[in-house]
Amino acid sequence: GAGVSQSPSNKVTEKGKDVELRCDPISGHTALYWYRQRLGQGLEFLIYFQGNSAPDKSGLPSDRFSAERTGESVSTLTIQRTQQEDSAVYLCASSLTNDQPQHFGDGTRLSIL
């Protein structure tokens, strides 16, 4: 079936604007994760959703970052008042359960001018 789908694939915006990134997980996957990858760095964990449980937001770098997920479907990551240091590739992953391998999307490349 279809893999994890992310949109947009690329986003260029001006500093100070808000952006919204979308992730469609694999159908039936209860766990969903957001990661950030800055240039030349490894992936940094941002947030984790598991079913209807409270999300683990411990990786969010500031209160400008927030994320939502409706049930076991689509998730959106919102960055308010973007800064240049927010420029990165934002990756979404999903897994059947939280102890199963994570499957990644293609990511959204975010560039803040």
Added chain:
Amino acid sequence: AQRVTQPEKLLSVFKGAPVELKCNYSYSGSPELFWYVQYSRQRLQLLLRHISRESIKGFTADLNKGETSFHLKKPFAQEEDSAMYYCALKGGGSNYKLTFGKGTLLTVNP
């Protein structure tokens, strides 16, 4: 805190030569280790995980708790192995968060 170190940013070998991509970790408990691979213009995908003790595409990796290492090895590299390789660790009281290394870009020359 848990940490994953991949000391080589770049690694270049010739086709048919052995290849070893190094990964060291720092974690006080019993970790679960993974290797992820990203081929050119493709998404990040799982290559192997230590608990499976399997060989994928000729690659193997053994968890060495004494040396806190999880090096990825292949006896005879192929051109199609050229890719970015990331070592990742799962642990820290949760069973879902992955901590990644910065990655090693492997180039296999003809």
